[in-house]
Amino acid sequence: MSSHTGLGIQDWRKHVEQRLQRTREFVTETEPAALAIVILSIGSLLTAFGGFLLASSWTAIPFATFLVSTGYGWIRHQALIARTVTFAMTTVTIVTLGLIVVFIFYEAIPAFQYESATVFGVSVPGLGMFTQTRWDAVTEPVRYSLLPMIHGTVMVTAIATLVAAPLGVAAALFIAEIAPPTVRELVKPGIEILAGIPSIVYGFIGFTVINPWTSTEFALNGGSTYLFVGLVVGLMALPTVVSVAEDALTSVPDSMKDGALALGATDWQSMTSITLPAAFSGVSAAVLLGVGRAIGETMAATVMLAGTQAIPDPVTNVFYGYETLTSLIARGYGSSTGVHESALFAAGIVLFVTVLCLSIASQYIEARMRRRLGGAE
């Protein structure tokens, strides 16, 4: 990127001119009838989208127009319409992400306004959620602090990461480097299936088996513990760590490992001194994604936790489990209204932004690793 703004604008202008030029060529080269169909199809799709956003009951008409015009175009000008429609489909992911951001933030505004706090005479909306620890939607003073739930999420995620990261990396090493082919063909789908067990089934087992067990085993008031929620969530995050880390490990070129083995190194030496360092960034990306999964895990936490919005005493008390951000939303949505409901959206923002940052960070790390290994090949 150029730091010189004038040059940047010039570049941009040139870019736009090129684009215009290409569009003009495209328009002159294409049959007018095909062009008309494409314009009609895209236009009606945009109108339908707009109508849907405005919650208009007339949305059906442009949508039907889109279907008809696309269907007609499919018969007459298939190549062009295919390209257009697949382009429209490509934008869906971006649009979805954008819509998620817009709608969650929009719904959270009342809570941010309610929980304004003043710093140096400036009122900062939403700051009150992080400067005090009281969450109580019923009794006065009604406050919506997210800190207790952030604490819960941090506890669960920390324990889950302690489980998922070492075990996941070890299992990935096993699949990528150690296991004989037949064993690998058994273990790999096994771990995939572990990813498939629905979280509510984990939660159900936790609720009916683990919670009563911990309650008697540690003489607790109730059986909800961050310790065991963390263990269960760690088990659920494990497959993500395994599969991403395994991809990273197998992407290390064999030529690098062969060099070490030819020098008389043992398999373990070549793993610790060649494969793991070379794939280090990929493996850490895997752990980051696992952390993201653990943060976002909802149902097991909802079912197993007590559902009180408080910070346990002392803060490191893993034998009591109160609430995480995810379980707060799952438990509270539907029975809440007004600012309370809006505060749940605020919790959703904290979750969404954290996990999105983790995802982008891990993608960045992976891209860097691919570039480095690409150079080594």
Place this chain on the structure above:
Amino acid sequence: MSRTTETALVREGRSSYEGAAATAIGLSGVMFAVGLGTLVDVLEITTPVAGVQLSTAMGIVLLSLGVGIISFGLASRLDYVDTRPQPSAGIVAAIAFTGVWFAIGALVAGAIGLGTVSWMAVGLVAGAVAFAVTAFPREDIGSTLPAGSVAVLGGVALTIGVIGPGWEWVLVSYNATLFGDTAVPVVVMFASLLTGWAAAKAYGGFGTRGRNVGAYVLIYLIVLSILAVLVGLVAFVVVKGSPGLFHGFSIGGEQVISWPFLTNGASLLADVAGVFPALVGTVWLVIGAVLFAVPTGVGAAVFLSEYAEQGRFTQVVEVATNGLWSTPSIVFGLFGAAFLIPRFGNNKSLIAGMLTLGFMLLPLVLITSREAILAVPDEYRDASAALGVSKWKTIRSVVLPAAVPGITTGVILGVGRIAGETAPILLTTGGGVLPGKSAAPSVLGGFQLSASPPFVTNPSLLEATSALPYQLYALITAGLSGNIEAPQQFAWGLALTLLLVVLVFYAIGIATRYYFRKKLHQ
């Protein structure tokens, strides 16, 4: 003595040494398994074994394992056996043992009842000694002595009953109590893990080969444990759920197969309460999500890998896709509740759930389809282009057919994942806790035409509907009770049904992958 006889003697000593070390590895494995069994209450620590309680017996075994491990180290250090130890056990082992011994020191001091400062101090001293013992002597001592001592300490504590059946430690500030029947298995499992690793190193003769064996033993143990957990989980749900799932199941008679749990609703009139409405709800949710996400995802993958030039736009799409992939399911639920529900009649509805799950499925389909399309060799495209076939025709009749296996696998695995999702439909689809059979959505028969916009309506798409994962959640929050016989059994049957639905998708997905891969390699 000639040199040849000496090496022969040493070798003989070595093979019995290896034998002893292998026995120690096996014994550690057995101890780990017994410890696990005690922890999950399959065994009791008070069970009599050879005249003593199990905890005492485990203590004796641990003690002898510990002594054995230390003597492996000494035998190697005093050159009774031919090993290849390195000058030091290495910094990783040193740090690990520092942590282990810090924890042991702190825990012991805390259990005796010392204050915070004292237990910290004891822990630090223990950690420092462990660091010195691991890092400074030769590897054979450094990796056996700290590990063996853990086992000896634990073994002594269990044997003389310092930690045993009656033991308890009240953690006052945590409002929790540690009892003997949790502490004993934890001590046994942890100590046997260390002895197993140390014995494996001794088996390999220390040095690089010893480290190799030690690491492999640990990794094999981890993978075995993961698989054991997986098998255990599935088996547990199958055992607990089968009575509910097969309640009233019969083959023959008027209908060929009668399976009331899957074909009945929940009502007082039905003999056997069933999950039919939720099952149908899940099926429709999956169909809706697939109808939305698969064409969109595959189309986008085609555009990204065949038409688009690599640049800013593809990068943004990639980041957005991966971002969507990792977005928590509850956030999708919030999004569906805020965006879709107001646009579909302002209450929870089947179609809102379909689209929400579709949004979740989209990135999965896109990522796997794109991989599948990129995996199609360029030679295919070139050959087609050389024949004068246009770009779109090449995509349609060469690239896509070649990519179908990968796409199918991805879609099936993705569907397996969303079929079990609860959080998004909890906020968007809802439904009753124990719906009767009439509550099952009849989407196909529900379409109606009308003169006013939106012209086509379908009430069953706009109604709150139950689905398997949601119903399980609703049952749990209702305290596993309801107007049915044996709600516990019903809930386990429901959990098994859900698990089977999801696992069937996974099994089909994985089987498809193998089938196509085999065909490819023929």
